[in-house]
Amino acid sequence: MKDFKQALQILAVALFSLILLVGCQSKPTSEKTDEKKETEEESKEPLKFSISMRTLAFTHVENSPNINEDEYVKELEKLTNTDLDIRLMPHNEYSTKMDLMFASGDIPDVVQTSAGFGEGSGQSLQQAVEAGVFLPLDDLIEKYGSNLKKYIPEEAWKKQRYKDGKIYSIPEYLSNPSRRATYVRKDLLDKAGLEVPKTVEETLNVLREFKKMGVAQPFGGRTDFKYADTFFGAYDVLPYSSMWELDKDGKPVPKFFDSKNMEEALKTYKTMYDEGLLHKEFLTIDSKQYKNDAITGNIGMWSMNANELLQWEQQLKENVPDAEIAIIPSPVGPDGKGGYYLYGDVTRAYAINKETKNPERIIKFFDWMLSEEAAKYFTYGIEGKDFTMDSGKVNYKTPETVDEVNIERYRTAFLWMVQDTTYIKGLLEMTPEGQELIKVYDDILAKEGRDGINFDPPLKALDTLPDLQPSSDTPPKVLMGHMAKMITGAEPISDWPKVVEEWKTRGGAKALEEAAERYKNKEFTESRRK
Template sequence: MKKSMFSLLSIVLLAGTVVACSNNNNPGPVNTPSSTPSNGESQTPDKPKGPTEFSISFETTGDGTGYTSRVDLKNEKWIEALEDLTNTEIHAEMVHTTQMGLMFAGGKIPDVVGVLGTPSSGSMAGSVEAGVFHPLTNWIKEHTPTLYETIPQAAWDAVSVDGEIYGVPSYLSNPSRRATYIRMDLLEKTGKEVPKTVEEFIDVMRAFKDIGVKHPYAMRENFKYADVIFGAYDVLPYRDQFMVMDDEVVPKFFQADAMMEALTIHKQLLDEGLIPKDFASITVGDFFSNIEGGNAGMWSQNAVGLPSLATTISAAVPDAKIEMIPSPTGPDGEGGYLFYSPVLSSYYINKDVEEARAIEILKFMEWQLSEEAQIFFEFGIEGDTYTIGADGKINYKAPETDQEKEEEGWRSGQINMIKDATLSRLRTELDEKYGAIVINGFDNILANEGRGGIGFYPELSSSAKFPELGFPSQDVGPSFIIDNMVRMIYGQRPIAEWPKVLEEYRERGGNEIIAEATERFNNKDGVIELYR
């Protein structure tokens, strides 16, 4: 079951509920016993239990200068508000990625450990396999069925080891997050229609060049956020883009004919001056400078970033109109970008936590999926960060100062542990200028495009043996493959030699990677099939 996020109307209807809950001495569902037995007869309510107490660590990659470095987490306002809502007592700490291994080695492990990613993340240091945490499958199914039913199966698979659930994830209900953006004002100037196919996309690029657009389609090194053509041909060279081919499980770039077509198109774009000559070395900073300065006609970027990008571009070009459009389709009529891993972060319960308290912690996590929780995490505290107008609508006081923005990020991001991280839909609905565009993008564009594949969690161990063939991150291909793609686009190696590149990949260690991928797929060992 997938839980649909409720609309702004639901916020209005819930406002009275939230107010009522805030006046309850024991408002949270955690440790809140029922006062009505199964036979429907009334009885004296059980005496409320004390708060569920637990310690928790959140993994961070920050530099130590953020919000949590300037506040006392023992008395942090949002943790205290969360405790009041859920009848809990939370002892939180931040642990840098580089210190996670030391935490496990030292044995001072919190009751709950949060990690960026899954059990296979390097910062977990093999702790799940070493028996540091409780297996959770039976407890989750028996005591928190809503939690189990709401989170997609792919996310549960990603936090499982040997078929047993160990973590509770912050997940993505829609794995397609990247979108194709266009300067609609420039498109209107060309007189062209919104492109649908690769051929039409290139035609629009040519038209943009004719009217003086410096970057008809913005490019970036390693094809990062610059891979729309490879998506159209279903040859994205990424970690979770494996497929079954001739009884083997291979990376999708083994589709030689499709890859050669995609490379040929890129060489054509380079030769016609439709992408910059230095496309292979454009940094992330220059990439955004080109877009924000109004010098790009089309580009690829996360859909949630539209309001920020549109605001910045409009400062440079007041008449600019930014929209998302369906990504161009390839020969199979499909297109789009990689499907993301279904898990952004996940949480594990120390095996030393007694069963009763572990179950209460799981109930606390389940509550975070409730409507009451969503109101709190997205908007905060009534009378402080939002008010309810006479019409019953929520009036959110959007953060203005850096401190307020950091608090919002902490509340709606960090301590909102278990959530559908696809989109902060409630806040987005309140954005009168861009909210509808973003929601339409997710619901009617991204929901119908994107390239899935086979992924492995934990990652293929053989990839680590051959660094040039491994995947540095989820959306960066092996350096050996990327280097050859770039060389062919520049004409330094014939595109017709792509089958030879695949032979070289096998000889350099790729055969071992493919053999492991095939064996694990056949044995259903840590396999995630990222398809809709």
């Protein structure tokens, strides 16, 4: 009997221990369940995050009283379960505003950069990356960015890797770097009975005919030669950050060192200025006035991104119903080539603040941008307003007014943050005009364009010399001042070699030394045009 009681006691202790053990093991399981429920609840709540974005000089964006209340932003939030706080940065003050933002310490959850960590995003961006302001994204992209990995080309990702080899931003990419094109009023060309010009001199003759026909601005000029650099391209002397070449000694130098061809290009602009083929105040014309002059019929030939052709033509027709715009091969120079600077593989990119909550959900937000649902929304807009569905087919309401065209441009280019931004394929395929524009990329743009040796990140020697710093598509201030004076007759064009020497003495010599060293160490990108 005694042995039986002892056995019961032992069994009771064992059972009690087992209950304690099970209880202890059950507790973490319960906690995990609670954590899972909490995560699920969080995912049901809209993700709130702030994002700084450049306005891109888009009319609809810059005229918006509150972009965060825009119906297309609201629809985007609905589709992505987000609550966006978009902080706009004026297009023409972007670099300065970026520097001020970093200096203030008020950095949003997501920062849009111009392309990566090179020029164009302000001098403070690289410093912020080095200071650990932004989150390395490699692991997050691997886990949550299946579309990002699938569709974004490796060349674009390379631009987002910093010196430590880590990815710090998500790129909007460009599959065709030849993006800018020469626009001409085809109706005026036909009326004058002229063929499409090929050379610089033939182009000048077309512009002279336009002047005789009463066109206010035969050629569209613009401040800093932005989108007005056609003839610098013809002579292959574009004075931009990506435009370096090897001199006769095999050393890298800026292309504007080619005094012979730079002087020829400047003479061309001076001829246009003297003959009234170029607006006398072209040096003060900003992007808004430039577009307004074009779509009101006051310009005969100008430059713009090819993907905007149909939108500009539609707006022009509201003012000049019989007008037609055509993209033609850009005028060629002595080497038989021409065109505009080739864009990089990235047009915009998005870095995530390391203090941001739920960065994985932000990755999912950008990953969604490359989904079929996103393509349908950004391409066609809001169902019932911009398009209807009929037996699975999209019936798109083609924009008719200037405001509607501006909204389409805003939706497809500004708001669609990550995409192949060469052109909106879904829209172009819908019409014969759009299909013809697709051919333009293959038949014209793929065969032209200027490029050079490119140092990215930019040369450090120029960091403290703002007057010597070029951008991707505007000359440095020290050059721009002399170019303006030479074209208007205030300085002799033959003095260009002196301008090159001034650039050297004001700090450019150090840039040449750094460029030579980086070229020797293969720290550069080769030209994509030979």
